[in-house]
Amino acid sequence: MLKKILRRLALTLIVLVGVTIIAFALVRLAPGDPAVQMLPATATQEQIDNMRTRMGLDQSYVVQYFMYIGNLLKGDLGYSFHFNMDCGPLILSRLVNTAKITVIGVIIALIISIPLGLVAGIKRGSALDTCATAFALCGQAMSPVWLCLLMILIFSVGLKWLPTQGVGSWKNMVMPSLCVGFAFCSLVTRMLRSSMIDVLQEEYITATRARGVSKFQVYVKYAFKNAILPIVTISGAQLGILLCGSMVIEQIFNWPGLGQLTVTAISSRDFQLVQSILLIVAVIMVVCNLIVDILYTFIDKRISFN
């Protein structure tokens, strides 16, 4: 067990180091001199050179990389010239905003998709199954851009119920959350349906029925636990992706989350910030996967932590 945990930690470390290399390379490859960007447009060449020395830009790339890692280890994620503040607190505050709509979106998605997928899988071929499948297929084929605009068209332009963008009241969170949850919802519905169909053909389900357990209990208590496993497996990566913020959705609703921050950072060519975001995103993804793996071992004892 200990060996497995250590192995897992080592793999995580490799991933994080890999991401720092990608992030570092990206900043060095990006057009424009970071030192120039840090200074006002009126800066003299001397000031620029000073800045370069201060930022270590006159050193070799290897040295610069290790300086970067050193700063990271000290907890310094760098400085965003666009926002004029440290990247750390900036990213954190945006992450909280993204988490708000993600949590709501995911909860709504689960409330809808789990019963829908279950019933569609059990009543295979019924009208409800057809509807659920159609919903899932369309949901996965829909561009998030289009979904958001369609919602705005319906709820803001047509019905005038909800504001199109901004923050403040709960009303602002409704559409972003729904859009965030939508793709996840259709994915879970579709996977749960097919996984339920597979599980219900297993002999152990017939065996459970042969012990006199009612159909309803077999579905909800037994088959569901088997069928949810593949969904737990994929939901790690999915949750990670959602928590990193949907750039498109946050951009459209002007929701100040991590995704919108990324778009701003890229369009203002603030590569220090981009670099830090990449790293934080990787950490989120790794942590989400880890949590899901641990969760998985609790549901399915066959897979021990690896």
Next chain:
Amino acid sequence: MEEILKISKLSVEYRSGDTVAKAVNGLNMTLYKGQAMGLVGESGAGKTTTALSVMGLLPDKIGYVTGGDIEYKGQSLLKMKEKELNTIRGGKISMVFANPLSSLNPVFTVGHQITMVLRQHRHMTEKEAHAEAAKFLKMVGIPEYRMEDYPHQFSGGMRQRVGIAAALVCSPEILIADEPTTALDVTIQAQILELMKDLQKTMDSSLLMITHNLGIIAELCQTVAIMYGGEIVEYGSVREVFENPMHWYTIGLLNAVPKLTGKRERLASIPGNVANAQMLPEGCKFHPRCGYCTKTCRTKQPEMICVNENHYVQCWERGGKAETKRPAKGGNQ
């Protein structure tokens, strides 16, 4: 003797798209209290289908009972409501499945898979059920401390023991065992059979043993039914049928059993393939493979005839002739 399970003229079809497979065709069978009966046949003869029909567990929207009836103590199981059936399944009639590797749910502890039967039928509390389940596991040779373990932590033989414990924990009146030892090693097979024999005797349950292994029948059962093409072609006491087989299929089966003693000779096999349930032949279903086939066999379905009170056979060639000439190569064991 009290009739406990009576199957009359049962027909079952599997439908998928345009294809229809007639798995069971007018099967008649009676099981008496405390009796152990063997149901023998090749793969595809309809044995498992018969068992699943009794349990009312034919696969949804694929398997259909198209005719006949199954009566448990005079009550029709086919007409019974789902709720009543649930009190019978696992409580009065229970089943041991062929493959212990796939018949236990991998994400529940073995303890849970047994207590769930008790809680279902005896309405016990968690604690009582746990104690009772532990007792049964001990009976099948699994120590109590293993109750919290998961199926994958057990060997195939141990898992089948769990399956048997789960089937017997409510002392059912009928136990259907569907090839319970096929997936196991030979040495383990003997242990499991011994166990089933003991438990069946102590609980005074009736046993319907489904297998293609004639040795198991000889070991465990008093009566035997030979199944071919979804119907029973020969039926009687084990002694009668094995010593004096009448149906040419039974004779073929017995000839195909390798013998350890005596001169080495070529094993006889039955020519041809098992009857295809999608295209059953006219007349006697065995006639394309039978060496003694007559004109009547090809066109008309034979009736079950009585050889003596312990022996029935369904064969035109034997029709009316109780005296039989034994085949040159003796077929009994």
Next chain:
Amino acid sequence: MNRKDFTRRMRKSKLFLIGLAGILVIAAVCFLSPLFVRFDPLKAELSNRLAAPEGIFGGLSRHIFGCDPMGRDVLTRLLLGGRTSLLIAFSVVLITTILGLIIGLLAGYYGGIADLILMRICDIMMALPTLLLAICVVAVMGSSITNLVVVLSITGWIMVARVVRSTVMSIRDCEYVKAARVLGIPNSKIILKEVLPNVISPVIITATQAFGGMILTEASMSYLGLGVPAPSPSWGAMISDGREYIATAPWVVIVPGIALMLTVLAFNFLGDGLNDILNPKNKD
């Protein structure tokens, strides 16, 4: 699976037939569009700004789906944009498939250090969402159609490589491959003759299923202004153009959105259908 069996399953799979028909129609209409479109897709004509759809009864010389904020015909841009989208997606799927196939085959068959490195690269790439990575790289490299294809290929090959690798690993341990090795048949020949035919079906399925995702990613990138550079038409950019006018001229957004959904839907149908047909696990 023999050819007869394959054709029979193909005819039976509704998903496959619908998907295939849909894609053929969409591709034909988009690629043949230069033959019949009547408007210039790039030239702004402000007198037609946000002109409302006129329907099909006026024939092709009218604005069937209306005009966009620059007064360009939506239908014309839609068809030409579809051509770009399909071409990009096709190139990316082709490149990723070839790349993923080669890398997956080598890593899966030889294992060892190559496999270890591949898996770690996969881990690292999977730790960054595709869209995020793609956007960062485009931001550095600059946006052009070529760069878009390169970026989507860089992020896309992993899927294929993983599928190939795991299939190869299960085949590698099969008796017939072991037998071939014992007989002294060179590895290159075993890979080509014994292993490759077995990975073809999963690769085809993965590639088809990736198609829809590629089109959606391209649309999202174009929406964010990091995809197909303006003024070339692309569905994502068209939706983006119409965003501000959604209340007054919803057709500018709705038309490319529906086209996008139908196209992705057709590819997903085809992918699922192929999965039904080619996967030996799915009996009929």
